[in-house]
Amino acid sequence: MHSQHDLVLHGKSPYPYISGGCICNACGQDDWKFFTYHCSSCEFDLDVKCALLSSTVKHKDHNHPLHLAYSLPSDYRSFPQGCSVCREKVHPSDWVYYCGPCRYFVHVTCIVISQKDEEQLSEDIEYPISGEQVQNVVKLPSSNAAQELIARFLLKDDEISSSNDSGKMNIPEEIFMNTHRKHPLILSEKVQNLDEIKSTTGDDQEEAKALLVCDVCIEPICSSDDLHYYACVECGNFVHLTCSNLPLELRIPKHPQHPFSCMYNPSEIGIFKCEACRCWTNANYYKCEPCGLRICIKCASASMMTSSVKHDGHKKHLLTQFQSSDPIHCTACDYIYRGGFGFACEDCHIYVCYVCALLPPTTTQRWDKHPLLLIYPPYFEHPEVFYCVLCETEINPNCWMYHCRECDYSLHPFCISQIGEFGRVKYGRSLNVNNHSHPLTHVPEAKYKSFCGSCNSRLDWKTAFECESCRFYLCPKCAFERELPVVTINE
Structure with missing residues (x-):
């Protein structure tokens, strides 16, 4: 607040030569329909509505009182802070309402106070969606996102649930695939499921998971709901049933101008960077020849979605598919990407890139028996600073992260080897x-x-x-x- 000098109330602009009046130092607006308080010594101006702001308010989307600060508190300047309503940057000199323990900030001009909502505040306010929307919605995060999305565009909804009940009916006993023509791939039944792998510990668990990875989508065989898969045990080559039926050509809704062809790199190295998730992978991919656009199987499956997404990271509204050539600021990881695919809630200015949207709800670390949970801001009742135990740097509290509740430690998603930039590479070839x-x-x-x-x-x-x-x-x-x-x- 301006405490050095008295503020004088003006009924008209003290700067008559400036068209539109002066700018309020609290809200940044220059609307001269209101009286203004002015300090001629400091050229400090404050419109009446900002001068009368309450020191504490309750905001309809947050369950703690918000306190008025006359600038962004210094304790929260380690990372750029964004307004939780408009998603625009909160500048250090802005007046702001905030909840310190939750790192929750709102511009004074964005505060929406509802007496009706004040009595029903909760940590995760979830707005209802219609029954018709629920039927078609894709729920994320998912531990098996790739296979669920592939099955979704390969099979009709009523076939997905029954496909696993058919046993070996109408499934070839052996196949050849372009990705592995040395030997036939033999239909095999799962003998090592998730429960059995979870019963092992440490290096044995990691080795068991690494052995059963689909060479087409580079996702674990054990994470699929299919009862069978194709395998060449001699070469360590495995393929999901769904991946063995991928179409040779796709028409991706957000890139309708050309078809995408299913391709693979015959090199054993075969690593490329997916232009949707920006991760390196040696998976199969879909390519638009005229545009040179290459998308991995997982992202191609996501891009085929025509329905909305219900994501735990934004429970208010459904997210819809988007593709843009303009720079996009991902709400989840705080990176700015120049073009690409993702999901958005336009009403709340929420944008989530594919790699964040498809993160699994839980993962593990070699040294810890506890699950790491994917968590989202605001982090209620956790005022301490978050540090990543792998890279030993502070984690932006406005971003998604993995957290072990039992041990109280956190990690950047991209620092975790099975999730990071090279998390979609099948090693051991x-x-x-x-x-x-x-x-x-x-x-x-x-x-x-x-x-x-x-x-x-x-x-x-x-x-x-x-x-x-x-x-x-x-x-x-x-x-x-x-x-x-x-x-x-x-x-």
């Missing part, structure tokens, strides 16, 4: 290269003080191709240049 007698194995991290045997670049903790017996490494670029062609057979 074998690669033969020239001038080395042993096959190399694709590993997520090279050992400390490791160097590429070709270009001599340092590879500490970076993804690489490794010959464990020789302690020989190649970086992905050199491995690609030295890869020997794969011998295939015809059907």
Whole structure:
């Protein structure tokens, strides 16, 4: 507040030469329909409605009182703060209503007070949606998002639930796929489900999950509801039933000008960056040839959705599909992306990129037996600063994060190996290269003080191709240049 000098009430602008009047230092508006308080010494102006603001209010979408601050409190300037109503930036000099423990901020011009709502405040205010909307809505987050979305556009709704009850009926016993033509893929029945994997611990659990990963979508076989899958045990190649039936061509609603063709990289390296989720992957992908746009299977499945999304990260309203060439600020991760696919609530100015929208509700860490839960701001009754235990930096409290309630520690989603930038890469594939007698194995991290045997670049903790017996490494670029062609057979 302006405490150094007295403010004098003016009935007209003290700056008659300025068209439209002066700007209120509290709300930033220049509407001269109101009287204004003015300090001529400091050129400080305050319109009447801001001068009469209450020091404490209750906002209809928050369950704690909000306190008036005459500038953004210094304790909350580590990260840019946004208004929880309009989503615009809260500048350090703005007057703001806030709840400190929840890091909840609202511009003084955005406050909406409803006496009726004040008596029914809750942490998660959820607005009802119609019965017709509920039938078609996709619920996220999901631990099996990829397979649910693939099944959704492959099968009619009434077929999805019955597809798993048919056993082996009308399912071929063996198939050949372009992605693996060495041997036939044999229809196999799940012998290791999620419960059995969860009963193991530590490295055994991680190894069990890594062994059963679909080579088409790079998602765990064990996460699928299908009772069967295709496998070439000799080569460690596995495919979901749904992924074995992917169409060769897609017409994506948000990119209607050209069809997308289903493709794969025959190289064992085969890594590309999906232009929808921006993650590296060696999954199959759909490509728009004229535009050169490549989208991984998971994102292509999401982009085929014509229904709305009900996401726990925004319970007020449904989210709808969007694709834009303009820069988009993702509400969940705080990154600004120049174009891409995602989900939006236009009413609340909420935009969520694909990679955040498709995050699983829970995940695990190798050293902790407890589940890590995906949580969303505002973080009620957690006034302490959040730090990521992996990168050891402060977490923006306006973003989504994973949190262990039992141990009270948090992580950035992208810091978790199975979720981050390389979380959709299937490691363990074998690669033969020239001038080395042993096959190399694709590993997520090279050992400390490791160097590429070709270009001599340092590879500490970076993804690489490794010959464990020789302690020989190649970086992905050199491995690609030295890869020997794969011998295939015809059907």
